[in-house]
Amino acid sequence: xxxxxxDGIFSGISLGSxxxxxxxxxxxxxxxxxxxxxxxxxxxxxxxxxxFLVQNALKNTPLFGIYIFVALIAAFIxxxxxxxxxxxxxxxHLYGRPLETLLATWGVSLILQQFVRSVSWQLVAIVAVFCxxxxxxxxxxxxxxxxERIRGWxxxxxxPLSAVSAIAVGNVLGATYKLAFTKEWFGARNVDVTAPxxxxxxxxVAGTQFSYARIFIIVLTIxxxxxxxxxxxxxxxxxxIRSVTQNRTMSACLGIPTKKVDALTFALGSGLAGLAGCAVxxxxxxxxxxxQNYIVDTFMVVVVGGVGKLAGSILAALAIGxxxxxxxxxxxxxxxxxxxxLSDVFAFFSTISMAKVLVFALxxxxxxxxxxxxxxxKGRTVDA
Amino acid sequence: MSYENATLEPMRxxxxxxxxxxxxxxxxxxxxxxxxxxxxxxxxxxxxxxxGRNGVGKTTMLKTLMGILKPRSGNIKxxxxxxxxxxxxxxxxxxxxxxxxxxxxxxxxxxxENLILGLEALPERPKHLEIPDEIFELFPVLKTMLSRMGGDxxxxxxxxxxxxxxxxxxxxxxxxxxxxxxxxxxxxxxxxAAVRRIIETTGISVLLVEQHLHFVRQADWYYAMxxxxxxxxxxxxxxxxxxxxxxxxx
Numbered sequence: 001x002x003x004x005x006x007d008g009i010f011s012g013i014s015l016g017s018x019x020x021x022x023x024x025x026x027x028x029x030x031x032x033x034x035x036x037x038x039x040x041x042x043x044x045x046x047x048x049x050x051x052f053l054v055q056n057a058l059k060n061t062p063l064f065g066i067y068i069f070v071a072l073i074a075a076f077i078x079x080x081x082x083x084x085x086x087x088x089x090x091x092x093h094l095y096g097r098p099l100e101t102l103l104a105t106w107g108v109s110l111i112l113q114q115f116v117r118s119v120s121w122q123l124v125a126i127v128a129v130f131c132x133x134x135x136x137x138x139x140x141x142x143x144x145x146x147x148e149r150i151r152g153w154x155x156x157x158x159x160p161l162s163a164v165s166a167i168a169v170g171n172v173l174g175a176t177y178k179l180a181f182t183k184e185w186f187g188a189r190n191v192d193v194t195a196p197x198x199x200x201x202x203x204x205v206a207g208t209q210f211s212y213a214r215i216f217i218i219v220l221t222i223x224x225x226x227x228x229x230x231x232x233x234x235x236x237x238x239x240x241i242r243s244v245t246q247n248r249t250m251s252a253c254l255g256i257p258t259k260k261v262d263a264l265t266f267a268l269g270s271g272l273a274g275l276a277g278c279a280v281x282x283x284x285x286x287x288x289x290x291x292q293n294y295i296v297d298t299f300m301v302v303v304v305g306g307v308g309k310l311a312g313s314i315l316a317a318l319a320i321g322x323x324x325x326x327x328x329x330x331x332x333x334x335x336x337x338x339x340x341x342l343s344d345v346f347a348f349f350s351t352i353s354m355a356k357v358l359v360f361a362l363x364x365x366x367x368x369x370x371x372x373x374x375x376x377x378k379g380r381t382v383d384a
Numbered sequence: 385m386s387y388e389n390a391t392l393e394p395m396r397x398x399x400x401x402x403x404x405x406x407x408x409x410x411x412x413x414x415x416x417x418x419x420x421x422x423x424x425x426x427x428x429x430x431x432x433x434x435x436g437r438n439g440v441g442k443t444t445m446l447k448t449l450m451g452i453l454k455p456r457s458g459n460i461k462x463x464x465x466x467x468x469x470x471x472x473x474x475x476x477x478x479x480x481x482x483x484x485x486x487x488x489x490x491x492x493x494x495x496x497e498n499l500i501l502g503l504e505a506l507p508e509r510p511k512h513l514e515i516p517d518e519i520f521e522l523f524p525v526l527k528t529m530l531s532r533m534g535g536d537x538x539x540x541x542x543x544x545x546x547x548x549x550x551x552x553x554x555x556x557x558x559x560x561x562x563x564x565x566x567x568x569x570x571x572x573x574x575x576x577a578a579v580r581r582i583i584e585t586t587g588i589s590v591l592l593v594e595q596h597l598h599f600v601r602q603a604d605w606y607y608a609m610x611x612x613x614x615x616x617x618x619x620x621x622x623x624x625x626x627x628x629x630x631x632x633x634x
Contacts (some may be wrong), residue, residue: 011567236509243490243501249489255476255505255553 015319025272041291047277071186083270328355481555491535502552
């Protein structure tokens with residue numbers, strides 16, 4: 001009985017901390033900036049694939065024991081850079097237009113899913129050549145004073161030209177180096193990350209086992225939450241981020257470089273998604289659809305917690321995680337065994353997918369009573 | 385048209401060059417022409433008041449000055465240099481302190497954080513983020529509530545905070561948009577006295593949009609707007625009752 005309860009609480013917290021880690025980046029991007037980023041799940045997936053790559057690179061080297069820390073840093077940097085490109089290239093043009101942002105980022109998420117399926121040296125070469133040609137030409141031409149006037153012509157000429165030459169270069173290289181060049185890096189199949197030896201196994205507590213990997217994720221989550229809190233509340237850039245997210249125009253009037261702040265905030269949120277991906281890769285195999293499994297849950301966490309409130313996200317993640325586990329496992333069925341009808345109801349919902357149904361139903365019911373989430377915004381400025 | 389007494393003379397230059405010069409500014413909202421060839425100048429150490437009834441383009445003028453709105457044509461010069469191509473945050477760092485209509489205090493930051501943000505306009509961020517005593521001498525009420533949220537203050541307190549915040553960046557030109565709107569009379573007097581003192585002690589220029597006659601009289605010079613154009617200007621000492629009737633929504 002005791003071991004079952006301890007196990008339930010531990011698993012709930014551990015599930016909640018994965019959710020929280022995945023939602024933390026979104027709490028910044030969606031909660032603070034108000035950007036609906038449907039590609040957040042794919043950023044998590046990219047973080048997981050980065051972990052896989054780092055693991056393969058460090059295999060058979062003395063560093064393998066601590067590869068997970070290298071992977072954390074690499075995942076953060078890779079996804080932060082991806083987020084930066086996403087913000088500069090797409091989202092920047094769509095601030096204040098939530099529907100367009102939703103569609104555009106959803107498109108980006110589909111592109112990223114297909115990208116990891118078909119990425120090979122050939123594809124990388126094609127993309128690189130295209131970027132060098134197109135953006136190189138653009139930087140040169142943009143120096144001309146009449147760039148705005150010839151912009152249409154420039155695009156009409158340079159876009160197909162760069163695309164054709166990039167594909168040609170890719171095909172020539174592919175024909176020369178054959179399979180080594182055209183072979184996909186990951187393919188559509190899932191890949192597996194093996195935890196380093198010290199993360200395998202578990203800590204025996206009260207007749208049950210706490211898996212080291214899950215303890216690692218809980219510690220990582222706590223570190224990330226503390227880090228984000230500290231960054232937002234105690235650094236000059238944190239203050240700027242909080243100011244810009246509340247009142248963009250006035251922040252600019254005070255002399256805050258708002259574009260830089262936007263880019264930094266988005267990169268930070270994306271980097272946190274990368275850390276989440278690193279954690280997720282320890283829990284199971286990683287595939288192109290990994291991000292899809294998390295995106296709905298993470299939005300739920302942010303909405304239930306109260307948009308723009310980190311404390312709310314923390315509580316919501318723990319609550320949703322624990323509820324999911326308690327309903328999905330047989331714990332509640334056992335606890336309510338004396339009351340037959342109640343026990344039957346819980347038995348009906350005690351599979352992972354049915355547990356999700358019940359949790360979503362509960363969330364919908366909860367939002368009827370508290371539409372603003374656990375911690376709604378307060379004060380006289382809420383309606384303004 | 386009955387402004388026989390009103391004249392459209394440029395502000396007299398008793399010093400070499402104006403702090404702010406607006407030249408033939410045209411601003412549109414979509415296709416509607418809001419500012420029609422506006423000219424004006426503000427000289428160093430002077431307080432200039434922009435008057436006019438509601439909807440004639442006073443706030444649009446200030447927003448264009450800050451770069452929040454983009455003009456279709458015309459030029460704005462700060463201290464002789466054109467700032468028309470600068471972004472809003474660059475203009476703030478060039479020394480324009482802006483107190484907008486409706487105060488725009490950052491609601492979920494504390495008073496202290498709001499004031500610290502005022503330092504962003506300085507060319508170099510100081511190592512020690514301290515709030516100088518002058519600020520509290522001007523607005524003693526702020527000192528007692530540094531850790532409260534900006535959004536929880538009353539309108540008058542928010543106005544004082546917004547002015548204090550603009551002063552933190554040591555601007556060369558302070559731009560105030562209806563600082564007395566919707567504020568109780570005793571606080572209006574306090575704000576008036578504070579603005580007067582700021583000009584005396586720091587020697588900065590002030591550009592003010594105002595409806596409150598008592599405050600308008602504090603200025604050195606007035607510009608009157610009607611339907612997006614400057615229609616009258618002169619020394620406020622010569623501000624006749626006719627002009628007041630014409631341009632102030634009393």
